[in-house]
Amino acid sequence: MDKPVGMFDRDYEWSELSRFVRYPGPEATLGVVSGRRRQGKTFLLDAVCRATGGFYFAATEATETESLQQFGTALARHLGEPVPRRFAHWDEAIEFLMTIAAGPTPVVIDEFPYLAKASPQLPSLIQRALGPQGQRQGSAIRLLLCGSALSFMGSLLAGTAPLRGRASLELVVPTLDYRLARDFWDISDPALALLVNAVVGGTPAYRREFTLGDVPDGIEDFGPWVIRNVLNPGRPLFREARFLLAEEPELRDVALYHGVLSAIANGNHTRGGIAGYLGRKSTDLSHSLTLLEDVGMIARDPDAFHGKRSTYRITEPILSFYHAIMRPEWTDLERPGYAGQVWDRSQTAFRSKVLGPHFEHLARTWTRWYAHSETLGGLRTHVASGILPDPAARNSHEIDVVVFGRDSEGKEVILAIGEAKYGDVIGRGHLERLERLRELLIRRDDRATPGTRLLLFSATGFMPQLREATQTRVDVQLVDLARLYEGA
Template identity: 70%
Template sequence: MAKPAGMFDRDFEWSELVRFASYSGSEATLGVVSGRRRQGKTFLLDGLCRAEGGFFFAASEATEAESLRQFGAALARFQERRAPFRFAHWEEAVEVLMSLAGPGGRPLVVVLDEFPFLAKASPELPSLLQRALGPQARREVGPVRLLLCGSALSFMGSLLAGTAPLRGRASLELVVPTLDFRLATQFWGLTDRRLALLVNSVVGGTPAYGREFVLGDAPVDLDDFGPWVLRNVLNPGRPLFREARFLLAEEPDLRDTALYHGVLAAIAQGNHTRGGIAGYLERKSTDLGHALTVLEDTGMIVREPDAFHGKRSAYRIAEPILTFYHALMRPEWSDLERPGRAPAVWERSQATFRSKVVGPHFEQVCRTWTRWYADPGTLGGHRSRVESGTVPDPTAKTSHELDLVVFGRDEDGRESLLAIGEAKWNDVMGLGHLHRLEHIRTLLRARNGVQAADTRLLCFSGAGFTDELRALAERDPAVQLIDLDRLYDGQ
């Protein structure tokens, strides 16, 4: 089945949907599709329904009675009935839905988009679907290929978990991710690597932000980046201006939005530990457990363990537009809402943009490259995990932060420290940066339980390297230099 024209990438997701829809068995099957908003889930499923002649129903936030009326009308249109179905309850609606079949009794794709809206108004709906998909009901249902789709990640994640009614019923569980930094650059059509990373640090890899939200407006060069931000992100008349607020408002589990915005603001300002977030908000650390868990479950933040301290972890914002909003826009909101004030806000926020937005984002991109694109020859072996970490320096009575820590395993399963690295977005890296990494490597070699005899040193820079450092790296393969060209095109 050919992928719809105009669909960028998503080859894996499309192939899995086609496999699910093409299953020839006579029984009904269930698939669950989730992912953050604006990633193209609806586009994918609508394309599948069009290709297969399936039934697509997009739910809205409504009462049970209204949802049943909308569903009955949509199903009648699909079957070309003159009068809509009038369902009194979802038990009746599910019975009709699960009896559907394609021409000649062929399997029929059925999509219930924004399923969390339906389940919120009718909590019994997952149980009704469980019964319809159970062994006792197989003789009474048609070969329906039922796909439940939603953007509320906490709800969708719990749909098949633990003791949930649909646990064990699904034959497809597909998460549609954001585009990574390389794919996002292709999607935006950017060839200047520095410009590409700047754009990615603001809008990430969300497809809708590059099309519907900006009407295809991409910066033409580095000089146009600032004007592009003013045109599309700091402009009160454009949807990206309020997108970060709406992302939180759309999540049903986020009730105390002031607290969640506060947590995100703390992280955006550089407070990545639980204690640091609590101190920023002037709250007790124990008061933040629920908020941090909910933000994790909804995909707003991720918790990353410290490479050398199992009990420590760092919280990072998963969506760049949230970082940009909380680091730069939220503190200046009153000025930004007034026409004509955005250029002044943007000009005085350049230091914040570099230190709180681009710098941390560049570090994350470097970890992504190391985890998924770096060749074993670059790292000195096959990586098993890539993290950040903190290394104590007892003699100097301080500690050193590492942007990248790369572990690998040998043939006997023993873990070793393949590489450590530093990422600098706006600094030309030289021998001083390398000597710092060498000092940290010496500290790690002296620690018990850390196999660091052959640890390599990785230097990432968005501004380049000195001639002395380049000359040294050419002689010593244990020193690897990764610039923007290698980050985007190399291994």
């Protein structure tokens, strides 16, 4: 199938969906499509149905009876029947659904978790329809179940779930990464692209539906753009962070989850730090942290040097921005006309709590996916951050980027370490700190060597003396915004 004109990127997703729906076998097949909200899943699946004459049904939050009525009406419309189909139960509806096409035809049930919530037996009914008995009576439909409730969609095919082992496609539609997001927003200036990405990330819907195509007209327009689109109570981005939590059925104690996200956004990245911020025991937060991970709102990053230690970060920038900037100022922000004052007095918090952590994350992303092996001194296997203890000085050092790889004998090695500073012009002092940390690391960890590379990331730039001193040094790499967005 030709990808629709106007669909940005999604080449991989379209290719996988095309392969699935064009499979020529005579049996019915199952695919599961998931991803966080606002990523364009519905756009993708609707385009597939339009391209192939398939059946698309979008479920709503409704009772079983209402859902069956809506399903029957949509099915009759698809089949060109003048009277809506009437199904007494879902087993009857699924049995008929399996017979609606003579050849390979996509059938999409979007927001499937809504249906399963009202009718928990649905996955088992679909399992039976895909089994030998159902296949003998059915047709070659290509059934695609789609949903944004990540924990539920993940459980559909896990463990002893009825549909375990039945799917021929498990497709997760991700957010656009920072480079794709820059292209999607059509921003040429990498400094502006970074600022916008730190607020709204790579969610496609925020570019068009939520801002009606409003893109900052240069760096000087970034603040006004935030005020008119994000801090404006009349715009959808204003309450988006609240809605993201409210829309997740697994997150019942919304106040607690907002508290956890606020703790992380305010610099408390360990379980103990989050617990202290909330005035709770760390053991009380296990379930909450696990659920937030399951729904894709936070990620747990293992420490590079301590396997049992980890830190948490918020994966969706709009959530970080809301909890660091908007939530503490909510009373003023709800009154029209005060957004400018809030933005002015939030600049320090924006730089330290939003831009700084986001830039560090992009540095690790660039190192993991874009940096050339010659830049890193070898092929990387994974990238992390970590806390390096220094017993002699009785303190520890945070290293923003730690790059692991393997030598010619297959032994794990530390290819590079790096420091990322959003607002600092990096000079000799930053390099000397990294050199000292490399020496300390060599003494403490046999995976590090004198050849371990040193990476310095800056959004502001590098002092001329540093550039001159490192021109001929292969072990030092300077990464500015131009290289972060376009180089390797």
